[in-house]
Amino acid sequence: MDTEEFLRRDHFASLLGIELFEAENGKARASLKIGEKHLNGLNMAHGGAIFGLADLVFAAASNSYDRVAVGIHADIYFLRPVRKGEVLTGEASELSKSDKLATYAIKITNDQDELIASFRGMVYRKKESLERKS
Amino acid sequence: MDTEEFLRRDHFASLLGIELFEAENGKARASLKIGEKHLNGLNMAHGGAIFGLADLVFAAASNSYDRVAVGIHADIYFLRPVRKGEVLTGEASELSKSDKLATYAIKITNDQDELIASFRGMVYRKKESLERKS
Amino acid sequence: MDTEEFLRRDHFASLLGIELFEAENGKARASLKIGEKHLNGLNMAHGGAIFGLADLVFAAASNSYDRVAVGIHADIYFLRPVRKGEVLTGEASELSKSDKLATYAIKITNDQDELIASFRGMVYRKKESLERKS
Amino acid sequence: MDTEEFLRRDHFASLLGIELFEAENGKARASLKIGEKHLNGLNMAHGGAIFGLADLVFAAASNSYDRVAVGIHADIYFLRPVRKGEVLTGEASELSKSDKLATYAIKITNDQDELIASFRGMVYRKKESLERKS
Numbered sequence: 001m002d003t004e005e006f007l008r009r010d011h012f013a014s015l016l017g018i019e020l021f022e023a024e025n026g027k028a029r030a031s032l033k034i035g036e037k038h039l040n041g042l043n044m045a046h047g048g049a050i051f052g053l054a055d056l057v058f059a060a061a062s063n064s065y066d067r068v069a070v071g072i073h074a075d076i077y078f079l080r081p082v083r084k085g086e087v088l089t090g091e092a093s094e095l096s097k098s099d100k101l102a103t104y105a106i107k108i109t110n111d112q113d114e115l116i117a118s119f120r121g122m123v124y125r126k127k128e129s130l131e132r133k134s
Numbered sequence: 135m136d137t138e139e140f141l142r143r144d145h146f147a148s149l150l151g152i153e154l155f156e157a158e159n160g161k162a163r164a165s166l167k168i169g170e171k172h173l174n175g176l177n178m179a180h181g182g183a184i185f186g187l188a189d190l191v192f193a194a195a196s197n198s199y200d201r202v203a204v205g206i207h208a209d210i211y212f213l214r215p216v217r218k219g220e221v222l223t224g225e226a227s228e229l230s231k232s233d234k235l236a237t238y239a240i241k242i243t244n245d246q247d248e249l250i251a252s253f254r255g256m257v258y259r260k261k262e263s264l265e266r267k268s
Numbered sequence: 269m270d271t272e273e274f275l276r277r278d279h280f281a282s283l284l285g286i287e288l289f290e291a292e293n294g295k296a297r298a299s300l301k302i303g304e305k306h307l308n309g310l311n312m313a314h315g316g317a318i319f320g321l322a323d324l325v326f327a328a329a330s331n332s333y334d335r336v337a338v339g340i341h342a343d344i345y346f347l348r349p350v351r352k353g354e355v356l357t358g359e360a361s362e363l364s365k366s367d368k369l370a371t372y373a374i375k376i377t378n379d380q381d382e383l384i385a386s387f388r389g390m391v392y393r394k395k396e397s398l399e400r401k402s
Numbered sequence: 403m404d405t406e407e408f409l410r411r412d413h414f415a416s417l418l419g420i421e422l423f424e425a426e427n428g429k430a431r432a433s434l435k436i437g438e439k440h441l442n443g444l445n446m447a448h449g450g451a452i453f454g455l456a457d458l459v460f461a462a463a464s465n466s467y468d469r470v471a472v473g474i475h476a477d478i479y480f481l482r483p484v485r486k487g488e489v490l491t492g493e494a495s496e497l498s499k500s501d502k503l504a505t506y507a508i509k510i511t512n513d514q515d516e517l518i519a520s521f522r523g524m525v526y527r528k529k530e531s532l533e534r535k536s
Contacts, residue, residue: 009175012183015149040193041143041264047193047205048186049146055182059174071181072369073341073390075209075477077505077524079498095520096481100368101340101392103479103520118497118505118522122341122390122479124369130175206503207475207524209343211371211390213364229386230347234502235474235526237345237386252363252371254386256345256475256524258503277443280451283417308461309411309532315461315473316454317414323450327442339449343477398443 006060013056016049020060026094026102028060033087045082053090054106054119061092061104062123066130069102074121086110090119100125140194147190150183154194160228160236162194167221179216187224188240188253195226195238196257200264203236208255220244224253234259274328281324284317288328294362294370296328301355313350321358322374322387329360329372330391334398337370342389354378358387368393408462415458418451422462428496428504430462435489447484455492456508456521463494463506464525468532471504476523488512492521502527 003020007013013020016038020030030053032038038049054076062069082088088108095103102125108117137154141147147154150172154164164187166172172183188210196203216222222242229237236259242251271288275281281288284306288298298321300306306317322344330337350356356376363371370393376385405422409415415422418440422432432455434440440451456478464471484490490510497505504527510519 006175010180011171011173012180013174015171016182037145037149039145040147041140041197042202042204044204046144046146046186046189047208048150048182048189051185051189051208052180052182055180055185059181063175068176070176070178070215071212073209073211074181074185075207075343077207077497077522078205079505081204095479095517103481105520115497118507120479120520120522209388209477211363211388213371229345229383237347239386249363252373252388254345254388274443278448279439279441280448281442283439284450305413305417307413308415309408309465310470310472312472314412314414314454314457315476316418316450316457319453319457319476320448320450323448323453327449331443336444338444338446338483339480341477341479342449342453343475345475346473349472 016052018053018056023060023064026061026064026097028057028064028092030057031087031089034082034084036084039084047078050082050108050117051076053088054108054117057090057092057106058104058121061094062102063130068126068128068130069123070126072122072124074119076117076119078117080114080116082110082116088116150186152187152190157194157198160195160198160231162191162198162226164191165221165223168216168218170218173218181212184216184242184251185210187222188242188251191224191226191240192238192255195228196236197264202260202262202264203257206256206258208253210251210253212251214248214250216244216250222250284320286321286324291328291332294329294332294365296325296332296360298325299355299357302350302352304352307352315346318350318376318385319344321356322376322385325358325360325374326372326389329362330370331398336394336396336398337391338394340390340392342387344385344387346385348382348384350378350384356384418454420455420458425462425466428463428466428499430459430466430494432459433489433491436484436486438486441486449480452484452510452519453478455490456510456519459492459494459508460506460523463496464504465532470528470530470532471525472528474524474526476521478519478521480519482516482518484512484518490518
């Protein structure tokens with residue numbers, strides 16, 4: 001499945017305004033420009049928005065093999081505050097993959113290539129193919 | 135700060151459609167009805183939407199003492215799939231609080247009171263008061 | 269398998285000096301008296317020793333159904349420092365269990381019943397029975 | 403403080419049999435040969451032993467600046483089973499460091515340079531110098 005198709009199906013990614021650039025062989029990359037709608041009461045990007053970007057990259061990477069992968073755990077360290085106007089990029093790498101489980105690390109960086117957040121997640125890989133879900 | 139004021143300031147919570155019912159003394163409770171916009175490509179609620187609810191409850195609980203608290207780490211176990219139409223409730227309890235750090239556990243349950251997700255997060259407590267941020 | 273048998277097989281638990289009191293139906297309880305050998309360079313109980321107790325309780329709870337369960341993820345919040353002479357107790361509760369996966373929360377408390385650490389872990393449940401491993 | 407001195411003070415590292423090779427500027431490296439005493443009831447290296455190695459590397463890296471750093475959170479993904487006789491190496495890199503907080507990633511690999519476990523941890527950095535603790 002190509003990245004356009006992935007985003008078309010993923011309503012939450014559209015709601016947030018995430019752009020997905022790559023999703024294959026366990027890798028994925030996406031970006032998000034932080035706008036008014038992503039801010040919390042302290043005028044910083046909401047942890048949920050940063051997590052949302054990481055989670056989308058995680059989903060794209062783990063589902064890039066055309067087998068349904070569902071997230072079972074994720075965690076995130078928030079390393080720097082993010083303000084309106086910053087463009088964040090999330091990039092996934094695959095730490096492990098077996099028949100049933102796979103683990104991914106996602107780095108979130110800003111325009112200055114500073115590390116904003118460090119995310120890791122694990123999926124359970126089902127038997128069904130992704131195509132059967134369309 | 136009351137819950138209405140908290141939500142008015144939190145744009146991301148509005149974007150998601152979260153309702154906040156309680157936020158005081160380290161406790162907080164909020165809910166989210168899963169709609170079309172929260173779904174991923176598999177037609178289940180996006181991990182990011184469930185995390186978003188948990189994260190808002192976490193923020194509300196940790197900022198309920200009128201001192202600015204910023205999230206430094208969070209993790210979530212996704213225990214059951216969630217479908218469109220389900221109403222999720224998030225409830226925080228405080229595991230620890232010292233001058234600088236505090237830790238919260240947030241349970242996400244569905245209408246049938248089944249445990250959907252289990253979230254924990256830690257904040258760094260700044261010296262500034264929340265009121266100075268308005 | 270009874271708790272005595274479980275400990276007899278678990279060399280690492282013996283090395284640490286852990287006592288296991290209960291292990292059935294997804295629950296388990298064990299204790300550890302912090303001695304000289306558990307201290308780090310700051311004269312506090314090593315994070316690894318506290319984790320070790322939690323991990324043993326996690327293993328006992330998740331393997332209490334006579335099917336082999338292997339840990340795939342665990343995390344721990346260290347909430348209070350622990351000194352020599354304190355007796356720690358770890359107690360597991362089961363957050364979820366499906367055919368393949370199960371999740372546990374383990375609370376570590378001290379003699380004064382203060383929460384010392386909060387641990388959660390997830391296992392992959394294999395098809396093999398525990399008895400075939402002996 | 404040199405690595406020999408660090409290990410001399412750390413009783414738990416001695417109990418496990420960990421060797422520390424490097425600890426400076428937020429980096430650290432150590433190894434552990436898995437023996438009988440590190441095994442669980444399934445004859446695999448105990449999660450607690452693998453965590454113990456990672457935690458020691460984490461402590462050595464975070465305390466390499468001569469200011470006391472105490473672990474507040476850690477999590478670990480167990481990616482491959484480990485058997486008796488394998489030599490594990492743990493290596494830390496620093497993800498972030500501010501005045502009060504710092505975050506580290508620790509990779510655990512085996513003799514074949516396969517990734518065994520992926521650990522991350524966060525410390526709170528106290529004002530006291532390490533030397534005052536001796």
